[in-house]
Amino acid sequence: MIAETICSAVSAAGLGIAAITAYRRRFLTATRIAAYSLVPVALVMTGVVQWLADKAFSPTAWVGVGLLGISWLLFMTTRMVERRAGAGSRKERKAAKAARREAVAPAASAPSLGASTAPAAQPRPARAKKSGGADAGDDFSDVEAILKKHGI
Missing domain, CATH: 1.20.1070 (Rhopdopsin 7-helix transmembrane proteins)
Structure with a gap:
């Protein structure tokens, strides 16, 4: 009984909002609001609300x-x-x-780049830090090394 009353109140409020929206000449929005506000009353009339209330309790x-x-x-x-x-x-x-x-052959995962003409890459020794601070030439030494490595 209380669920039907709540659904009716929600529908009435929705229809009131739809009427105000239509008064403001927003008819498409008003029609959409009216459609949504009729759903609770329709659920009460079809018995869905009573069925849900019976199942909930x-x-x-x-x-x-x-x-x-x-x-x-x-x-x-x-x-x-x-x-x-x-x-x-x-x-x-x-x-x-x-x-x-x-099952995977060990050589299958290694890339085949052909015969190499360059010697194997040697690991670079770690640079010692200078106590007086780095000068401007020292900042670009890494870049120079990379360019030399690629022959540029």
Whole structure:
């Protein structure tokens, strides 16, 4: 009974807002507001509100919701265990992983750039920091080294 009263009040308020909007010559918006405000009364008249109220306060309905939750939890638990088990025991999973690694040829992952004419790159020694501070020529030494490396 209270749900029907609330729905009727909401619809009446919505129709009032629609009338004010139409008075301001915003007819498209007013029509849209009127359409939305008629929905609660339509739900009351079709019995949907009464059905929802009966289900919301029904202990049987809430037990059913609880059982659905438990069912979902059981499905997710079994799925998680199934994924974690995977190929069987831990030794089998490690063996399968090692077999997949060995299946790829070692040279397949190395890029083939042809024969190199330049000597192998030597690691650069670390530069000692000067106690007096860096001068302007020292700032560009990295850039010069890169340009020399590329032959520029």
